[in-house]
Amino acid sequence: MKKKTIKVGLLGFGTVGSGTYRMLTTNANTISYTTGVSIEVSKILVRDLSKKREISAPAALFTDQPDDILKNPDIDIVVEVLGGVHPAFDYMEEAIKAGKHVVTANKAVIAKDGPYLTNLALEHKVALRYEASVAGGVPILNALSTSLQANEFTEITGIVNGTTNYILTQMAENDMDYETALKQAQSMGFAEADPTGDVEGFDAVNKLSILISTAFGLRVAPEDIPREGITNITKEDIICAKQFGFTIKLLAQARRYRNTLECHVQPAMVPLDHPLATVKNEFNAVFAKGNALDNVMLYGKGAGAMPTGSAVVGDLLEIARAYAVGTADKTIPTAVNDNVNLKFDGEGQNMYYINLLAEDMTGVLGKIATTFGDYGIAVKSFVQNTASKQSGRYVPLIYILGETTRERLNDALEEISKFTFVKEIKSVISVAALD
Ligand SMILES: NC(=O)c1ccc[n+]([C@@H]2O[C@H](COP(=O)([O-])OP(=O)(O)OC[C@H]3O[C@@H](n4cnc5c(N)ncnc54)[C@H](OP(=O)(O)O)[C@@H]3O)[C@@H](O)[C@H]2O)c1
Numbered sequence: 001m002k003k004k005t006i007k008v009g010l011l012g013f014g015t016v017g018s019g020t021y022r023m024l025t026t027n028a029n030t031i032s033y034t035t036g037v038s039i040e041v042s043k044i045l046v047r048d049l050s051k052k053r054e055i056s057a058p059a060a061l062f063t064d065q066p067d068d069i070l071k072n073p074d075i076d077i078v079v080e081v082l083g084g085v086h087p088a089f090d091y092m093e094e095a096i097k098a099g100k101h102v103v104t105a106n107k108a109v110i111a112k113d114g115p116y117l118t119n120l121a122l123e124h125k126v127a128l129r130y131e132a133s134v135a136g137g138v139p140i141l142n143a144l145s146t147s148l149q150a151n152e153f154t155e156i157t158g159i160v161n162g163t164t165n166y167i168l169t170q171m172a173e174n175d176m177d178y179e180t181a182l183k184q185a186q187s188m189g190f191a192e193a194d195p196t197g198d199v200e201g202f203d204a205v206n207k208l209s210i211l212i213s214t215a216f217g218l219r220v221a222p223e224d225i226p227r228e229g230i231t232n233i234t235k236e237d238i239i240c241a242k243q244f245g246f247t248i249k250l251l252a253q254a255r256r257y258r259n260t261l262e263c264h265v266q267p268a269m270v271p272l273d274h275p276l277a278t279v280k281n282e283f284n285a286v287f288a289k290g291n292a293l294d295n296v297m298l299y300g301k302g303a304g305a306m307p308t309g310s311a312v313v314g315d316l317l318e319i320a321r322a323y324a325v326g327t328a329d330k331t332i333p334t335a336v337n338d339n340v341n342l343k344f345d346g347e348g349q350n351m352y353y354i355n356l357l358a359e360d361m362t363g364v365l366g367k368i369a370t371t372f373g374d375y376g377i378a379v380k381s382f383v384q385n386t387a388s389k390q391s392g393r394y395v396p397l398i399y400i401l402g403e404t405t406r407e408r409l410n411d412a413l414e415e416i417s418k419f420t421f422v423k424e425i426k427s428v429i430s431v432a433a434l435d
């Protein structure tokens with residue numbers, strides 16, 4: 001006979017930990033009748049016991065000793081919401097080895113050590129769940145690994161970082177430059193004081209690595225995913241994008257071609273009529289294409305105490321419900337073996353938008369077009385922006401190029417930049433390949 005009350009140890013009581021606690025206490029009745037068990041938070045680990053906290057919990061629950069949770073035989077489920085890799089990884093490993101189920105929101109640990117922890121959980125017959133690690137409150141991992149699992153996916157494209165999406169939206173809609181939009185994001189609490197992890201795409205590659213292993217059953221380490229952030233995107237790029245019918249988004253994308261998988265995190269031009277173009281400010285969305293369902297997009301809040309708490313508590317309840325019938329060890333949500341039919345093949349080919357400044361004189365356009373042609377790169381569209389002719393002599397030339405590898409494009413651009421009439425190659429931005 002399984003217990004009627006499941007005891008939870010919370011590692012962390014910051015944004016997500018306090019949101020999780022609030023949901024568990026506010027919705028205690030609903031939880032009890034939907035799962036058939038009660039969930040009780042027994043201990044909460046924090047770093048600073050004297051800190052004043054916005055959400056209160058009984059003082060007796062708090063501890064600064066991890067062993068009060070990890071070595072406590074009464075605790076069934078450990079919720080890790082500390083952040084960072086260490087000691088979060090070590091605590092999760094110890095909890096699993098002690099036979100405790102683990103729920104985490106930690107994309108850094110799951111992207112790096114998810115396969116190891118998943119196998120460890122299988123070995124110890126406990127659950128490991130991490131819905132909140134990708135796109136916060138948007139239940140994408142659960143959808144991919146349950147309702148949509150019958151599909152073979154050919155594409156997963158996500159806007160999975162709210163900070164960069166907020167900045168790009170403000171630049172597009174409120175005529176801001178990057179620095180002003182970043183400052184605003186920081187003042188609104190959407191960006192951290194050190195925004196590097198978000199604006200340089202590190203956060204998004206962690207999430208894409210987890211999405212790839214869930215959707216395609218293939219392990220691609222975050223550091224192997226080609227990555228580019230948004231710090232070079234200018235107001236001019238955003239205006240030009242609009243003229244061509246695009247908006248610029250930081251996309252985390254994986255595409256499957258037969259037995260190969262290509263992926264990247266990079267700013268990309270998204271057609272204004274694509275559903276991903278409608279995802280604004282701090283919102284996240286993941287667009288997937290499966291061979292049975294065709295296109296599907298999940299959209300919602302990717303961060304914040306309650307949206308992320310909602311995903312953490314969802315995982316907890318999944319375990320609790322399984323616990324009530326004695327199958328909690330079978331709630332592993334993702335593939336544990338690499339898909340042997342699929343091989344990671346780097347970044348692949350993309351279409352590109354190029355903005356370069358060149359002298360306004362005869363012969364320039366022909367020479368540039370010939371150079372692209374020499375590298376097998378097609379010019380799909382071209383605009384000579386004479387309206388913004390600069391310092392009387394130079395004019396912006398804007399190209400949309402056909403599919404090519406980044407390497408081939410760089411070689412072509414290097415040759416073009418050597419022409420004396422070319423002053424500067426101002427922007428190189430991919431054009432998203434989307435259905
Ligand atoms: N914030 C979001 O919206 C969001 C969304 C999705 C996923 N996540 C993920 O959720 C996790 C938590 O994020 P968060 O924003 O809630 O972090 P946070 O607000 O900084 O809270 C971290 C909590 O962990 C405690 N803590 C940190 N290191 C500790 C240590 N070594 N020993 C004991 N306690 C420690 C802190 O204690 P004190 O309170 O005493 O400082 C604090 O309560 C991260 O993995 C993050 O990536 C967050």
